[in-house]
Amino acid sequence: VTILSSKFNRKQVDQDQDEAALVKWLSNCVHCGRALQHCIEVAVIHNSSRAYHCQATTSEYHAQYPYYYGKLLISCAITILVTALTYENSLHGNFVFDDLPAIVENADVNSSLTKWETLFLNNFWGQRMDAYNVEHQSYRPLTTLTFRWGNDIHGMSEYGFHFTNVLLHCIMSCLVIILTMYILDAPTATELSVVGMLFGTHPTHVEAVTGIVGRAEVLSGIFFILSFLSYARGTQSSTIFGNMISSITTVLLAACALMSKEQGITVVAVCLTYELLVPCKLDLNILYKNLFSKLSHATSKKKPLKRRTAPAKTFPTMRSWIHLTTPAILRLTILLMLSAAIMKFRVSLNSQDIKVDEKTNPANHITSTLLRALTKNLYVTLHAWLLVFPRTLSCDWSGGAIQIIETPFDLRVLYIMSFYGVLTFSIIYAICSPQRTRSAWLLSLSILVASFIPASGLFMEVGFVLAERVLYLPSIGFCVFLVCICRELNNKMAIRAKSIYAALLVLIVAAYAVRSHSRNEDWKDELSLYRTGIEAVPNNAKLHNNAAYYMRGKEQEHHYREAIRLYPPYVSAYTNLGVNLADAGRLDEAIETYKKGIEMHYKHPIYSTDVGLIFRNLGFAYLRANRLEDALSSFQKCLKVRTDHRKCHQMIAQIQQAIDSSKHVDTEQPKTHFREHVRHIYGDDLRTFRTDHSASLVMFYAPWCSHCRNMHDDYIKAKDQLNIPTIAVDCTQSESTCKGEKIEGYPTVRLVRESPNMDILYTGTRTTNDLVEFVHRHGYN
Numbered sequence: 001v002t003i004l005s006s007k008f009n010r011k012q013v014d015q016d017q018d019e020a021a022l023v024k025w026l027s028n029c030v031h032c033g034r035a036l037q038h039c040i041e042v043a044v045i046h047n048s049s050r051a052y053h054c055q056a057t058t059s060e061y062h063a064q065y066p067y068y069y070g071k072l073l074i075s076c077a078i079t080i081l082v083t084a085l086t087y088e089n090s091l092h093g094n095f096v097f098d099d100l101p102a103i104v105e106n107a108d109v110n111s112s113l114t115k116w117e118t119l120f121l122n123n124f125w126g127q128r129m130d131a132y133n134v135e136h137q138s139y140r141p142l143t144t145l146t147f148r149w150g151n152d153i154h155g156m157s158e159y160g161f162h163f164t165n166v167l168l169h170c171i172m173s174c175l176v177i178i179l180t181m182y183i184l185d186a187p188t189a190t191e192l193s194v195v196g197m198l199f200g201t202h203p204t205h206v207e208a209v210t211g212i213v214g215r216a217e218v219l220s221g222i223f224f225i226l227s228f229l230s231y232a233r234g235t236q237s238s239t240i241f242g243n244m245i246s247s248i249t250t251v252l253l254a255a256c257a258l259m260s261k262e263q264g265i266t267v268v269a270v271c272l273t274y275e276l277l278v279p280c281k282l283d284l285n286i287l288y289k290n291l292f293s294k295l296s297h298a299t300s301k302k303k304p305l306k307r308r309t310a311p312a313k314t315f316p317t318m319r320s321w322i323h324l325t326t327p328a329i330l331r332l333t334i335l336l337m338l339s340a341a342i343m344k345f346r347v348s349l350n351s352q353d354i355k356v357d358e359k360t361n362p363a364n365h366i367t368s369t370l371l372r373a374l375t376k377n378l379y380v381t382l383h384a385w386l387l388v389f390p391r392t393l394s395c396d397w398s399g400g401a402i403q404i405i406e407t408p409f410d411l412r413v414l415y416i417m418s419f420y421g422v423l424t425f426s427i428i429y430a431i432c433s434p435q436r437t438r439s440a441w442l443l444s445l446s447i448l449v450a451s452f453i454p455a456s457g458l459f460m461e462v463g464f465v466l467a468e469r470v471l472y473l474p475s476i477g478f479c480v481f482l483v484c485i486c487r488e489l490n491n492k493m494a495i496r497a498k499s500i501y502a503a504l505l506v507l508i509v510a511a512y513a514v515r516s517h518s519r520n521e522d523w524k525d526e527l528s529l530y531r532t533g534i535e536a537v538p539n540n541a542k543l544h545n546n547a548a549y550y551m552r553g554k555e556q557e558h559h560y561r562e563a564i565r566l567y568p569p570y571v572s573a574y575t576n577l578g579v580n581l582a583d584a585g586r587l588d589e590a591i592e593t594y595k596k597g598i599e600m601h602y603k604h605p606i607y608s609t610d611v612g613l614i615f616r617n618l619g620f621a622y623l624r625a626n627r628l629e630d631a632l633s634s635f636q637k638c639l640k641v642r643t644d645h646r647k648c649h650q651m652i653a654q655i656q657q658a659i660d661s662s663k664h665v666d667t668e669q670p671k672t673h674f675r676e677h678v679r680h681i682y683g684d685d686l687r688t689f690r691t692d693h694s695a696s697l698v699m700f701y702a703p704w705c706s707h708c709r710n711m712h713d714d715y716i717k718a719k720d721q722l723n724i725p726t727i728a729v730d731c732t733q734s735e736s737t738c739k740g741e742k743i744e745g746y747p748t749v750r751l752v753r754e755s756p757n758m759d760i761l762y763t764g765t766r767t768t769n770d771l772v773e774f775v776h777r778h779g780y781n
Contacts, residue, residue, distance in 0.1 A: 071187075071188070074189050078193045079200050080174065080200075086200065087209055087516070090162055091166065093210060093524040097395055098213045099212045102125055102213045106126040108144050111148055123137065124138035129349050139259065140261060142256060142260045143215055143260050143261070146219065150164055162210070165212060165218065168215065168219065169208075169218055170200070171222060175221075176480075177193075179480075180480055184487075185440065191483050191486075195480060197509045197512075199476065202475050203515040203516045204468040204475065206516050206519040208472045217263075217473070219260035220260040221472055223256040224257045227253035227254045227257060227267045232278075234247060235275065243327045243330050247331045248334065250271060251268075251335060254268055254339060255342050258342065262454060264473075265339070266451045266453065267451075270443070272332065273450075277443060279325070284431045284442075285431055286321040356462070356463045357609070358569075359567060359569075360398045361461070362400075362465075363376050371408070374405045375405045377420075380419070381416050383471060387474065387475060387478045390468075390512075390515065391515065394540070396543055396546075398540070399563075399570075400567050402537075423449075437484070437487075441481070444477045444484055447474070448478050449474075449477070452470070455467070541564075541566035544563035544566065549576065556580055557581070568604070569606050572609070574594065578590040578621065582735060594617055594621060612638045615635070616638045619634035620651075623655070624732030624733050632652060635655065654705065654746075678715065678719060682734050686698070686741070686752070690752060690754055694753065695751060696726070696753075697727070697775060699711075699729070699748070701729070701748075705747065707747060707766070714768045715728070731746065751774070751780075760778060
């Protein structure tokens, strides 16, 4: 006590005071802060002599707090090692899922295409934030900036992007350890290591770490913790200037978190909670007990006794449950005002309200308020379950993966009630806990709840049903909360039970690491990602459609049909199935599939569906069937829906020309004549043809094209004079092949060699002599 009094310039306290008075005096020393709390907890009380012996002097404590350097280094080293080993097999994955539009196809990532200033004008996908047809309002310029820097350093190397993500995740895991030192009282090295490893290996983080675009979550988390640490350190400042600087720094770091991922701004709520619980010593226990006693008195039906009683207790004074100081009010004022200004600026960037289609999030389209609320709370409950038991994981949970609640008597309502019951119990238990553990419980819960609220969908529309990536920030609070529970149990366990508890913790970390390591394999390529997603949620129509795109043959057709069965208004699945059937030469079935998709669209329109695309594909199918009038009608309908379909404008002009010329020329006889004399290849046969022949002359054409028909005879004569294979591809029957070869006009003639980048385009006249001379000029007879 003498050491503490001299250190903090407090008046000497008589050591003969009773224990309660001394503890109360120490607790009320606001300037001593948590250092005094620590000294109270490590004090050894000798009841016989009522003497107090402190194991560590204040100067020694300040040398350790808040960074216990030895514990910190050991915990961080263990965490980095375990996390790096967990994600070592993620370094060689490809660009998958949202990596393609956000990185590969995003011009903002390429410094040779755009200026860096455009990053702050465009959304995460490279679209202008104020564009009339913008599809997303995700504003994350700092994340895109790191992608741009990565491209400048290592190019479009998947390894470089993956390595950066793993490195940032290791840094984030270490920051979680430091944050835990501010939340827990005198944490041990074991507790810090457990928190770091739980966070570093949690399986829900695979989407944020192995998925390259998940860097938005990781960056936001780093700025989130740095912002909190800045505020926590600022509360220890004794000067007005120091408090102002720390508060401004906190808000700037919170703004960086916001510009990395929208959830990052919730750190403001966590800082507010920390201010009230720690520096202001908010005692919710007093308020809770007083409120409970008043409610009990109000609901009591007993008649009062007719005798003189003591005066009724009044509500506790403010000083008894909170200690507001001038520095605290200053910090809170700066924090809230600057944060409000930043949020106002961010909201002003949203040029329009983006509607989420029914397939992506069906809860937004439920008309009943009660059922909509129940369904959204079911999504929240399932997110919480993923944190606790992350076994079933998927890259996408939309498209009917989780059925909506259609009646209040749905059994799943019990899951919702159980979840909120556990959450309520945890909060009440935390409030009623001793002061030394209360702040840790409530702070961890505040991180868990506050950081998830923007992604919960309860107060605003979100573009997903479940998303593992949005649990990255809430998992910080979950991991710390789990350690708080373990510490509480550890204090109440027998020595033999403690070893079982320690073994259980090791098992949990090991299970998390093994699940994350195996989950990394799922993210190596698109097909494996979608296949494992289908295994996890077989009712997801979107996953069936996406997986089928990377399949071939009957398997591809099966998954397209399964997507349509699961979600009949799925126009994209009809479009893709039609292309699959057309490539297989089943034109009549393809045409009927396109018509069915259009019919379903007008019966059950889905927001953001590009129905112009199915009209365009139907037009190409009619062309391949030589039904020019129907094709012309389809392309014209395409333009009525989407006036910006450039290809439809081109096709209308070419078809109109073909119709005019067909009035004077019989098109069927030349078509048959050409097929008899020139070998045609279909589908993926061109790829095989490349490997089997060093060079081939290939003509890409369409039967309705008059220029193609005029060239048929000359091409046949050239074939007879050449020794290399001379073949043709009908682009109306092999649309995907021509699209892959980037054929934009007809006829297109190329000297095809072993690799597409070695092909030579023919630009001469459409005569026999020029074709033969072209081949000879490049060294082939």
